[in-house]
Amino acid sequence: xxxxxxxxxxxxxxxxxxxxxxxxxxxxxxxxxxxxxxxxxxxxxxxxxxxxxxxxxxxxxxxxxxxxxxxxxxxxxxxxxxxxxxxxxxxxxxxxxxxxxxxxxxxxxxxxxxxxxxx
Amino acid sequence: xxxxxxxxxxxxxxxxxxxxxxxxxxxxxxxxxxxxxxxxxxxxxxxxxxxxxxxxxxxxxxxxxxxxxxxxxxxxxxxxxxxxxxxxxxxxxxxxxxxxxxxxxxxxxxxxxxxxx
Numbered sequence: 001x002x003x004x005x006x007x008x009x010x011x012x013x014x015x016x017x018x019x020x021x022x023x024x025x026x027x028x029x030x031x032x033x034x035x036x037x038x039x040x041x042x043x044x045x046x047x048x049x050x051x052x053x054x055x056x057x058x059x060x061x062x063x064x065x066x067x068x069x070x071x072x073x074x075x076x077x078x079x080x081x082x083x084x085x086x087x088x089x090x091x092x093x094x095x096x097x098x099x100x101x102x103x104x105x106x107x108x109x110x111x112x113x114x115x116x117x118x119x
Numbered sequence: 120x121x122x123x124x125x126x127x128x129x130x131x132x133x134x135x136x137x138x139x140x141x142x143x144x145x146x147x148x149x150x151x152x153x154x155x156x157x158x159x160x161x162x163x164x165x166x167x168x169x170x171x172x173x174x175x176x177x178x179x180x181x182x183x184x185x186x187x188x189x190x191x192x193x194x195x196x197x198x199x200x201x202x203x204x205x206x207x208x209x210x211x212x213x214x215x216x217x218x219x220x221x222x223x224x225x226x227x228x229x230x231x232x233x234x235x236x
Contacts, residue, residue, distance in 0.1 A: 005205075005207035005208070006207050006208050006209050006212070007207075007208050007212070010208060011207065011208075016203055016204070019135075019198055019202070019203065019204035020135045022204050022206070023135040023136060023138070023139040023204070024135065026139050026142070026206075026211070027138065027139050027142045029211055029215075030142040030143060030145070030146045030214075031142075033146055033214060033215065033218055034145070034146055034149055036218050036222070037146075037149050037150065037153060037218065040153075040218075040221065040222050040225050041153060043225060043229065044225050044228060044229060047228075047229040047232045047233060048160055048164075048228075048229075048232065055233060055235070056233075058233075059229060059230075059233040062229045062233075063226065063229065066222050066225045066226050066229065067226075069218070069222045069225070070219055070222045070223075073215055073218040073219045073222065074215070074219060076215055076218075077211065077212060077215035080208070080211055081208070084208075
């Protein structure tokens with residue numbers, strides 16, 4: 001019996017994994033989503049609260065935070081799909097490859113804010 | 120001694136189904152809080168029409184809460200009945216897409232706020 005659930009790229013292959021692993025995968029997805037929301041909130045807040053930071057640096061830092069939020073949200077979907085498919089096919093799960101990029105981005109944005117604080 | 124109805128017993132001793140529903144609810148609450156601040160802020164800076172975006176966002180957060188609850192009731196029944204999880208990726212995709220579109224709106228917002236008129 002073929003599985004017609006969305007997305008086919010996930011449910012069309014392999015077999016049902018232990019449901020607890022699928023549930024854990026969903027919670028991981030939601031954790032990435034909440035990370036994206038937090039990054040988005042910071043990006044908007046530094047601009048909306050008009051913090052006393054050099055405006056152009058503040059704006060660039062805000063763009064970086066919101067761009068990271070887009071990356072985190074996009075990654076949340078990719079990782080959920082990838083992990084669900086790997087579990088169905090009995091393969092090892094991939095690590096959170098995007099973690100380093102997000103960390104670097106956050107550090108760069110904070111550096112800009114610190115510099116802007118003194119200009 | 121009364122027998123607990125099978126549908127009332129948790130599927131898993133680790134309460135995974137329940138924990139996942141709570142994770143969805145935490146996410147909906149985070150969305151609701153963000154949108155509430157957005158309503159206030161957008162109303163103060165751009166007026167009523169902009170605040171409506173926040174109201175729409177709040178409605179979506181409420182819809183996601185309701186959908187997640189229905190989804191998890193069904194998942195729980197499926198699990199206690201025949202050990203299979205029947206949920207799919209639709210709500211997952213919807214939430215990811217919604218967050219990305221809110222981020223795009225956020226970029227537009229900070230561009231508008233910063234632009235040195």
